[in-house]
Amino acid sequence: MDHILYTKWQQWQLSKAPIAITETAIAKQYAENPMLRIRVLSLKKPKNGQISKIQKSLKLGIPFAKLVVMHSDDLSARWQGDFGLRGRHEIPPALYQVAKGLRVGQVSNPVWSHASVQLVQLVERPTFEKAPETYKAYLRHTRQLDSEARYLQSVITDLKQHKMVDKP
Numbered sequence: 001m002d003h004i005l006y007t008k009w010q011q012w013q014l015s016k017a018p019i020a021i022t023e024t025a026i027a028k029q030y031a032e033n034p035m036l037r038i039r040v041l042s043l044k045k046p047k048n049g050q051i052s053k054i055q056k057s058l059k060l061g062i063p064f065a066k067l068v069v070m071h072s073d074d075l076s077a078r079w080q081g082d083f084g085l086r087g088r089h090e091i092p093p094a095l096y097q098v099a100k101g102l103r104v105g106q107v108s109n110p111v112w113s114h115a116s117v118q119l120v121q122l123v124e125r126p127t128f129e130k131a132p133e134t135y136k137a138y139l140r141h142t143r144q145l146d147s148e149a150r151y152l153q154s155v156i157t158d159l160k161q162h163k164m165v166d167k168p
Helices: 002-015 023-032 050-059 064-071 075-079 093-100 133-161
Strands: 036-043 082-086 117-124
Touching: 023 133, 036 050, 036 064, 036 075, 036 093, 050 064, 050 117, 064 075, 075 082, 093 117
Parallel strands: none
Antiparallel strands: 036 082, 036 117
């Protein structure tokens, strides 16, 4: 019964919450978490000097996509390692962070994980205006949930200060 009452109380509180998610706020959130199109060359157990040979090939002008097909151990090599356009929640966190810091066309230094090493190329970073509506909706939804959680936490804090509630 307590859970039902708490849920009803949350709904009532949120119905009067001054939460407005603006397009500007979503654009700012997109700037922090843009969609990215990346290409990944993955080596499960790189042979001695294999990574430096790949990096030298890049400097000689061999396209990264071609190197992915030639060297990658991942099934995505069939598609030249292209992950397609993906959001923050669809790319492994370490790869997303590295790719976010790249310029379009740039290839990262090796990214080591427990199972393999990857080289990442940023292929595309669409502007907010060109981002798919589904990703904007995802950002809007997460922003809404964060705002609601902060609002409810402030209400609970206020109730605690007035000794109206013992615990959240």
